[in-house]
Amino acid sequence: MxxxxxxxxxxxxxxxxxxxxxxxxxxxxxxxxxQTSAAPRTGPVALVTVDAPGAGSAECRTLTGALPDALPNAGDALDRLPLAEPAPPATAAWGDQVREPVVLRCGLNRPAELTPTSPLRVIDDVQWLVVPGESAATWYVVDRGVYIALTVPEHTGTGPLQQISATVASTLDPAPVRTR
CATH class of the missing domain: 1.20.5 (Single alpha-helices involved in coiled-coils or other helix-helix interfaces)
Structure with missing residues (x-):
């Protein structure tokens, strides 16, 4: 025994x-x-369609036409990624082949989290509402004629926000923040 x-x-x-x-x-x-190494992504990025009634607007066409081919990220560049068809209108993605991409969507509905007392952050004269998520934060531009969302995965630097703010500021006129 x-x-x-x-x-x-x-x-x-x-x-x-x-x-x-x-x-x-x-x-x-x-x-x-x-961090475990994930299998590299192959092929285009598939984006889920969300309600974006303003995606076909002149503002979204102007913005998407001015988006950069790469976004800065802590000394590296996040390259613009191809989107899987059918791609939602007025969208773009940047990243690498391993991590989740940074995703921009234009023409969305007003975010429900935007209230008269919401704390806003200003980057390059663009007002943003940040909505934290589980593994990413979604930043909404709230002071233009259309709502724009930039979903930024955790561990991504501030470069994408700064570059997109500069692009928004140079292409779209400011508008009052609408909380209702």
């Missing part, structure tokens, strides 16, 4: 030791979970 118990203990210890060397978990010595 003691031999059987001893063999079970050795087997359990062997599995624990082997799991540290073969595959193991993705926890480093600081207790932080390491």
């Amino acid at each position: 003691r031999v059987a118990v001893g063999l079970v203990v050795l087997l359990v210890l062997g599995v624990i030791v082997a799991s540290r060397f073969v595959g193991g978990d993705d926890t480093d010595t600081s207790g932080e979970t390491a």
Whole structure:
């Protein structure tokens, strides 16, 4: 009986030791979970269609025509990505082949989170409402003739917001913030 118990203990210890060397978990010595490498994305980015009644507006056509081919991100560039057809109108995406892309949508409905007391952030004279999400934040331009959303995944720098703010400021005239 003691031999059987001893063999079970050795087997359990062997599995624990082997799991540290073969595959193991993705926890480093600081207790932080390491980012696992995802399979590279191949092909165009598929975007879900959302209600965007102003997507066909002159403002959205002007903005999408002025969007850059790349967005700065912590010293790197996020290249404009092709969109899967049928792509929703007035949309664009930038990123790399591994992480979730930065996505712009123009012509959306007024965000429900926009109220008279909503805290707004100003970047390059453009007023933004930030709506945090689980793994990304969506920033809404709220002071132009159309609502524009920029969804920025976590761990993305401020470069995309700054570049899109500059593009919005140079292409679309300011308008009063409408909270109703």
